[in-house]
Amino acid sequence: IAGITQAPTSQILAAGRRMTLRCTQDMRHNAMYWYRQDLGLGLRLIHYSNTAGTTGKGEVPDGYSVSRANTDDFPLTLASAVPSQTSVYFCASGSITGELFFGEGSRLTVL
């Protein structure tokens, strides 16, 4: 059982390019999340989805968009990447008791 699968694991991207980080879960959780983690700032919520077909903004949503067409997939798109979006991105799914389970992360560098 894979749990949460993220792709790519690492990417170097030129500023201004569009990038989609993929996230797939096989845990059948309704809720899914995207966090970014930066040194000294901790984990910050970008966007979330409580169930397929719905999404919401987190603490730092600007420059990012998400979609939730089905239960399993929750892609995160950077429409026009900027250097400040250099970070480690974690996708997570949430159980009904509120516990979150994380993917292995995607390390993104924007030059």
Added chain:
Amino acid sequence: QKEVEQNSGPLSVPEGAIASLNCTYSDRGSQSFFWYRQYSGKSPELIMSIYSNGDKEDGRFTAQLNKASQYVSLLIRDSQPSDSATYLCAVRDRTGGSNYKLTFGKGTLLTVNP
């Protein structure tokens, strides 16, 4: 702005000692609390969840919750070098229901010295 505060550390303890990690939170209505362990370069891993006042034990780990003081802690008994990691405290948003957003503290770096 909901806040979760942790001492950033580093906290250094000798092997075999008890490590005590602390966390305070600002939202008095919070109901669910979690501890995650994150090794360097890895993703956060859930190690404990606690929902009621008091202690919850799981192996060498004990989570303690005091809602009146808005305080949650994690004790690690018989600390091992493999426990060396950053420990993240997380608090579930008050709204509950289908909204499971968690707010994370910035983490405490624990080093267990052999």
